Amino acid sequence: MEEEKDILAEQQRELERIRSRRHRGGNMDRVRKLLNIAFLVLAVVGLVLYFSYPDKHLYGMIIIAIGMVLKIAEFFIRFMF
Numbered sequence: 001m002e003e004e005k006d007i008l009a010e011q012q013r014e015l016e017r018i019r020s021r022r023h024r025g026g027n028m029d030r031v032r033k034l035l036n037i038a039f040l041v042l043a044v045v046g047l048v049l050y051f052s053y054p055d056k057h058l059y060g061m062i063i064i065a066i067g068m069v070l071k072i073a074e075f076f077i078r079f080m081f
Contacts, residue, residue: 028081035074042067 042063050060 028077032074032077035070039067039071039074
């Protein structure tokens with residue numbers, strides 16, 4: 001009987017640990033999603049600008065580079081939190 005209570009208490013502590021980890025990562029998940037959306041939008045806009053307007057190649061590359069900086073930031077957030 002006592003052993004079952006110990007097992008149940010250990011499972012309860014593990015469940016609380018998992019819940020607290022999920023709660024902490026919730027805000028970072030939102031930030032990561034926003035950074036991914038911004039990256040995708042900038043990538044599409046940069047590619048359209050690059051291929052549609054031959055005289056705007058530099059602007060297209062700059063927009064794509066900004067998107068890549070956001071993607072790299074998302075990458076580091078993923079592994080830090």
